Amino acid sequence: MHVNARKHFAIPPDERVRLAEIDPGDTGSFTAEADAHQATHDALAAIADLQYRLYAEHRHALLIVLQAMDAGGKDGTIRHVFGALSPLSAYAHAFKEPTPEEAAHDFLWRVHKVTPGHGEIAIFNRSHYEDVLVVRVHDLVPEKVWSKRYARINAFEKTLVRGNTTILKFFLHISRDEQLRRFAQRLDDPAHQWKISESDYTERAYWDDYMRAYEAVLEKTSTARAPWYVIPADRKWFRNWAVAQIVAETLRTIDPKTRAPSVDIEEIRAKYHEVERSEHGA
Amino acid sequence: MHVNARKHFAIPPDERVRLAEIDPGDTGSFTAEADAHQATHDALAAIADLQYRLYAEHRHALLIVLQAMDAGGKDGTIRHVFGALSPLSAYAHAFKEPTPEEAAHDFLWRVHKVTPGHGEIAIFNRSHYEDVLVVRVHDLVPEKVWSKRYARINAFEKTLVRGNTTILKFFLHISRDEQLRRFAQRLDDPAHQWKISESDYTERAYWDDYMRAYEAVLEKTSTARAPWYVIPADRKWFRNWAVAQIVAETLRTIDPKTRAPSVDIEEIRAKYHEVERSEHGA
Numbered sequence: 001m002h003v004n005a006r007k008h009f010a011i012p013p014d015e016r017v018r019l020a021e022i023d024p025g026d027t028g029s030f031t032a033e034a035d036a037h038q039a040t041h042d043a044l045a046a047i048a049d050l051q052y053r054l055y056a057e058h059r060h061a062l063l064i065v066l067q068a069m070d071a072g073g074k075d076g077t078i079r080h081v082f083g084a085l086s087p088l089s090a091y092a093h094a095f096k097e098p099t100p101e102e103a104a105h106d107f108l109w110r111v112h113k114v115t116p117g118h119g120e121i122a123i124f125n126r127s128h129y130e131d132v133l134v135v136r137v138h139d140l141v142p143e144k145v146w147s148k149r150y151a152r153i154n155a156f157e158k159t160l161v162r163g164n165t166t167i168l169k170f171f172l173h174i175s176r177d178e179q180l181r182r183f184a185q186r187l188d189d190p191a192h193q194w195k196i197s198e199s200d201y202t203e204r205a206y207w208d209d210y211m212r213a214y215e216a217v218l219e220k221t222s223t224a225r226a227p228w229y230v231i232p233a234d235r236k237w238f239r240n241w242a243v244a245q246i247v248a249e250t251l252r253t254i255d256p257k258t259r260a261p262s263v264d265i266e267e268i269r270a271k272y273h274e275v276e277r278s279e280h281g282a
Numbered sequence: 283m284h285v286n287a288r289k290h291f292a293i294p295p296d297e298r299v300r301l302a303e304i305d306p307g308d309t310g311s312f313t314a315e316a317d318a319h320q321a322t323h324d325a326l327a328a329i330a331d332l333q334y335r336l337y338a339e340h341r342h343a344l345l346i347v348l349q350a351m352d353a354g355g356k357d358g359t360i361r362h363v364f365g366a367l368s369p370l371s372a373y374a375h376a377f378k379e380p381t382p383e384e385a386a387h388d389f390l391w392r393v394h395k396v397t398p399g400h401g402e403i404a405i406f407n408r409s410h411y412e413d414v415l416v417v418r419v420h421d422l423v424p425e426k427v428w429s430k431r432y433a434r435i436n437a438f439e440k441t442l443v444r445g446n447t448t449i450l451k452f453f454l455h456i457s458r459d460e461q462l463r464r465f466a467q468r469l470d471d472p473a474h475q476w477k478i479s480e481s482d483y484t485e486r487a488y489w490d491d492y493m494r495a496y497e498a499v500l501e502k503t504s505t506a507r508a509p510w511y512v513i514p515a516d517r518k519w520f521r522n523w524a525v526a527q528i529v530a531e532t533l534r535t536i537d538p539k540t541r542a543p544s545v546d547i548e549e550i551r552a553k554y555h556e557v558e559r560s561e562h563g564a
Contacts, residue, residue, distance in 0.1 A: 048365070052361065056476060058476075075370065079368050079370055082368060082370070083368035083369075085368075086360060086361050086365035086367075087360065087364050087367055087369055087374040087405060088357065088360040088361055092371075180554075180558065183554060184558075187547065187550065187551050190540055191338070191540050193542075193543035194338060194340075194540070194543050194544065196543055197545065201553050201557055260475075260476065261475035261476050261478055262478075262479065263478055265478070268480075268482070272466060272469060275462065276466075279462070
């Protein structure tokens with residue numbers, strides 16, 4: 001599969017999106033899962049190498065936003081794709097229900113605090129988008145409040161981009177049936193029963209409302225500078241390939257260069273020879 | 283090499299340590315570097331698996347402290363050993379010179395803020411120990427201040443342990459000659475020249491003072507609950523093996539169990555069947 005994955009999965013700015021028309025079971029032009037594994041492996045190796053160059057250059061930041069319905073594969077993507085990153089300069093941050101302190105601030109306050117610095121890669125497990133998703137679906141704030149947040153989000157992300165942050169936003173797109181299959185698997189797997197929550201089935205009743213809320217997000221906040229990618233995610237191996245491929249392409253485009261030394265190398269070299277002579281004799 | 287690595291490299295509590303008597307070039311019972319690679323690979327695979335179990339259990343935290351002289355291999359260890367960890371629940375934190383805000387607080391304030399929560403693994407790239415190392419060597423605070431910090435540190439670490447944090451402290455032990463060799467390599471490698479700083483050679487003049495400061499740290503703060511490990515680190519492959527092995531042994535001892543579900547599984551199972559019937563017919 002030699003497509004430009006970024007172009008293939010990106011939502012163009014201002015485009016009306018109908019998620020029902022995007023097949024969550026899509027596996028692109030892969031005919032065998034094994035082919036995807038090799039391609040994913042290659043992309044992950046490239047990512048690991050480029051992470052170190054990004055860190056060493058200390059000039060660009062990379063922010064990756066992961067959103068999905070429950071059981072959509074956010075944790076799995078972080079383990080299997082972003083597991084290729086070293087904690088040296090990468091971290092994941094999971095956004096939960098706001099604490100009282102967080103709720104006492106504007107909705108972007110807790111988000112801004114954990115954005116990546118130069119040289120760093122941050123992965124957001126959920127994000128500020130929950131404030132126009134769960135908040136909208138359950139009327140947690142009035143429409144006149146949440147409806148103005150799309151513009152606030154775009155302005156916020158523009159600030160980050162101006163600070164040399166590249167932003168990638170992934171919606172891991174699973175089907176309603178696949179969610180139920182994954183819930184069933186969790187019921188039968190003692191190692192994953194802890195992930196089951198009371199809200200799994202009550203939230204499922206709002207599936208269509210969530211789809212509409214996601215469509216609004218994609219339409220209003222997929223910008224040239226901070227695009228959304230809709231990733232067919234029913235097949236975990238295809239999801240992993242697509243995310244890895246887009247991250248690798250993005251890092252290659254950033255193309256981090258070797259950081260210039262902060263000292264005069266010839267001066268230091270002279271110092272080195274002096275030390276060597278004095279310690280080991282001429 | 284089937285030794286108990288934790289026992290082999292740990293500094294027993296209250297023991298007088300002479301670093302000159304620990305060979306930085308030691309490679310244990312490995313006769314070939316390739317044997318170490320296989321053993322390291324196995325330990326890293328175990329670590330990756332155990333990290334997920336630690337995360338899922340959400341009951342224990344793991345704090346890893348890395349200290350070393352300049353060019354001692356802290357970054358390399360984070361890349362090559364802790365690269366096996368996923369950012370899902372692991373992060374590295376590098377302590378630099380205190381900011382004005384940090385300097386306006388006690389020396390443990392900035393450290394406590396970034397200790398790991400349950401399920402998390404934190405790697406400290408330098409740490410609160412700098413406050414009895416560089417601070418002591420350069421008289422940045424009076425002796426009557428720094429000399430009391432060992433007890434403060436032990437009390438702090440005891441608090442962390444009581445909060446279910448396991449603490450591993452590694453001193454990556456390189457020889458003076460090896461440091462000079464690594465400085466020379468950096469001079470000749472444009473990709474690593476950015477790591478060169480003016481202070482490399484001036485700090486080197488304080489080598490013996492640093493060794494004495496490290497010996498005091500090892501003697502006063504290696505406790506049963508938060509031991510120091512002195513890792514022979516002239517050979518990077520041996521250093522990687524030893525650190526990986528100790529971390530793997532530690533995680534195996536923690537032995538994270540599957541987290542109990544927070545819900546009644548049979549009740550949820552009934553709900554699942556109800557949803558399945560209503561959506562797909564009986």
